[in-house]
Amino acid sequence: MPDADRPQELPARLLTDPEMIHACLVRDFARVFRLVQARAGVYPSMIARRCDLTPSRVGEVIAGRRQLLHMDVIERISDGLRIPGGMLGLARRSWETPQALTVTEREAPQGAEPEERSPVSLPGPDVDSILALATRTNLSAATLEAFRSSIEDYWRRDDQHGGEALRPAVVGQLRYVVGLLKESRPPSIQHGLYGIAAELARLTGWTYFDARQYNQARAYFTEALQLAKEIDDRQFMANVLACMSLQATYQDKPADSLALVTAAQDQARSAFSTTPRVLSMLSMREAFAHATLGSHTATHRALGEAHRQFEQIQASDPDPSWVTYFDELKLIVDTGIAHGRLGEAATAEPLIADALRREARTNQRGRAFHAFWLARTQLDQGKVDQACSTATQALESASAVASERVSGHLREFYDQLAPHRQEPVALAFEARLRAVLPPVSGSLRP
Structure with a gap:
């Protein structure tokens, strides 16, 4: 071989x-x-x-x-x-190695002193104890922080490049941490391990959701819920339910989306110290669900609550790390997207455009996603040239990240261009789309 x-x-x-x-x-x-x-x-x-x-x-x-x-x-x-x-x-x-070097004890050669034999046998009980001290992991608060730091790094890389390449490492770490949970440890360490495992399961679910592999995503989100329930972390359970609500909007199940985000809000409100930032994020997800259902009044009410809660945020709030992404920029762009989902394009466009101008260049998926929504609002207002130009910018960001969710949005934009398909700007966008994103079955038909 x-x-x-x-x-x-x-x-x-x-x-x-x-x-x-x-x-x-x-x-x-x-x-x-x-x-x-x-x-x-x-x-x-x-x-x-x-x-x-x-x-x-x-x-x-x-x-x-x-x-x-x-x-x-x-x-x-x-x-x-x-x-x-x-x-x-x-x-x-x-x-295996030649017979003379196998793990069974061998006889000493003629004339050799016993102490010169190679110590080739497997460790005995006394050596086992020594090795156990040397190889077993003694988990401490510092170990938990190292796990959390790696999760933050996974999320950062997910924003930059997508989760496809990260998934094997994340799943491997998830299974390793779940294995650690089977051993007896101090309550504070065990509690921390459950939280880390729950976040790793949610991250895995997110990578599948971003790849539009919805059944796998739901399985990992469910595992994250179960892990968080073990330690009664209701804020995190609310976070996972909010992810599942967002996925339901992509699966064209707006009623499920609303039911899931309502359950998320119930969990958050029953928690001991849910922060305004968490409640603001959940209200924004509620707005998305109502907008998908086409309910203008309920969407505007949920948006108002999201902004009201956001205004109550204090620097001293004990926000969980998983919600810190929901900053003022995210509030603005999500408000624009909610209006865009409702068909209120004129209101949505300046909000999304403002957020996109200020968004970090390293967040490739976010920039592609938000540029798509900006292009869609421009197209809804008949601004075909602007829309195609913005969508082309979205393509540039999309080419740097593995996200079928974003790619799917850009193909949807191409479908929405149907009435303008023969215009030069639309033809140029189509050529760029074919060059950047590989066609899928049923997509980009002439």
């Missing part, structure tokens, strides 16, 4: 970890797969490929819904992951 195709060896530190040794001894493959993922970066899809298993089967094992008992499967796992046969109760595998 060429070296490039040879399965990579697992780190020696993992193979000598008492937890890994015990998991292999009892053939607890759920724990083995989780450890291989967390400590060696071998994700479930890679495990499946290396061991000639289906990804769904690996997922069921990790979730505890399936056991692997057949000897031929265990041998494939040993060979695919390069776990020495002796650790799994198998004979020495053909790829």
